[in-house]
Amino acid sequence: MAELNGKPATLADLQSLALTNYGHFTSMRMEDGTIRGLSLHLDRLVRDCRLVFGVELDRERTLNYIRKAASGITGITTLRVTVFDPALDMGRPSDSKDPHVLVTKRPAGAMPPPPLTAKTFTFTRDSAEVKHIGLHPQLKLRRDAQLAGFDDAIFVEPDGRVSEGGTWNLAFVDHEGTVIWPEAPVLPGTTMLQLQGLAAPRQITAPVRLSDLPTMAAAFATNVSIGVRTVSAIDDVQFPQDHHVLAELRNAYAGIPGERL
Structure with a gap:
């Protein structure tokens, strides 16, 4: 259709x-x-x-x-x-x-999909604030990541700040249970915005650098197709496949009512 x-x-x-x-x-x-x-x-x-x-x-x-x-x-x-x-x-x-x-x-696929692994690349999307149809650079890096044995790509600014995934927003959970959204050029995803509107857990937006990844307790990807999807590895940094904050986010997101067409 x-x-x-x-x-x-x-x-x-x-x-x-x-x-x-x-x-x-x-x-x-x-x-x-x-x-x-x-x-x-x-x-x-x-x-x-x-x-x-x-x-x-x-x-x-x-x-x-x-x-x-x-x-x-x-x-x-x-x-x-x-x-x-x-x-x-x-x-x-x-x-x-x-x-x-x-x-x-x-x-539509099942939600959430299985955990994914990602490889980092120094890259900034053109007009990162726009969901435009020029997908060649992102798909090229996704392909490169898959050829290297990963599921997808994560973009990193030249100054080392992590930004977003191939076609999804990225966030982390620290050891206090706070959700950290990377402060960098990213698409303002609709799922990200809805999650940020939740009363709990505590959420902040702050720079996350590659050197910070080993200090994080969990990582996840999010968009309308995947909901809250666990990221189990970024490069050689491993994250747990289950974390109580991710479960809390999934349950809360599932509880957000849809708007009828």
């Missing part, structure tokens, strides 16, 4: 997206017609449209496109909303002022 501005998408409609790869998106996990953090996803789409295209995305119209595409779907599904301009000219991207809304779906 692929709908563009509420109508079935054609091959011609998608050609520009495939060839120019300029735009932004958000992915949402829908469970029986509700989406946890739906308002945050819409906020992201509106905000990123200003940054990527310089125009105001119609929030209500976009929500109606999502509703139409999701009509009749039951169970658990991942919906992706991609905003791009089919008329974009690679020679004149500054002329692109008519972004369209593409809604696609795919099966």
